Amino acid sequence: MSDQLKNLFAQASGVDEKSLSFLMKALSENDLSGFDYIQFKQAVQSLKKMNMDEATAFKSAFATAATMGLTKEKLVDTAGYYRNLLGKEEQNFAQALSNQLATKIDAKKEKVTKLKYQIDKNKEQIQKLQDEIAGYLDEVETTEASIVDEDGRLTQTKEKFEKTHQAVLNVIDEDIALISKYLGA
Numbered sequence: 001m002s003d004q005l006k007n008l009f010a011q012a013s014g015v016d017e018k019s020l021s022f023l024m025k026a027l028s029e030n031d032l033s034g035f036d037y038i039q040f041k042q043a044v045q046s047l048k049k050m051n052m053d054e055a056t057a058f059k060s061a062f063a064t065a066a067t068m069g070l071t072k073e074k075l076v077d078t079a080g081y082y083r084n085l086l087g088k089e090e091q092n093f094a095q096a097l098s099n100q101l102a103t104k105i106d107a108k109k110e111k112v113t114k115l116k117y118q119i120d121k122n123k124e125q126i127q128k129l130q131d132e133i134a135g136y137l138d139e140v141e142t143t144e145a146s147i148v149d150e151d152g153r154l155t156q157t158k159e160k161f162e163k164t165h166q167a168v169l170n171v172i173d174e175d176i177a178l179i180s181k182y183l184g185a
């Protein structure tokens with residue numbers, strides 16, 4: 001079902017495939033039973049693929065869904081449920097990102113600090129320690145390059161996720177507005 005959901009939200013601009021898959025997996029795993037916003041959105045998309053205009057697609061999908069007990073209130077409520085679910089996923093992502101920063105960046109910064117201390121200590125020793133000092137200098141350079149690389153990668157991942165998250169939220173918000181527009185107050 002996750003792949004079907006990806007197709008529903010793939011039209012959102014600026015979507016990162018990996019982030020979209022992650023978000024759609026969360027929606028799929030927490031799908032409400034019965035006919036709700038997701039099934040409604042699938043029905044609208046199917047009707048639009050048959051060259052039906054948007055307003056007619058919304059109204060036709062709702063008319064069919066209403067026979068199964070779907071109300072406009074339930075439709076908006078279930079869209080809100082999925083929106084809140086995505087909000088929780090954003091919080092979980094932020095926590096995971098924070099943990100990654102702590103383990104991948106802070107630990108390496110601490111390692112660099114310790115290595116630099118060892119370098120200063122070894123410089124005071126006699127000539128026979130020069131080879132060891134050179135090794136530490138190389139390790140510092142490699143570790144600092146790794147920090148820059150990891151920081152850039154994690155920042156890019158965060159930006160892609162946030163952009164995708166906002167794009168998916170925008171689609172839901174647009175759908176809620178269209179529900180109100182086409183299905184009345």
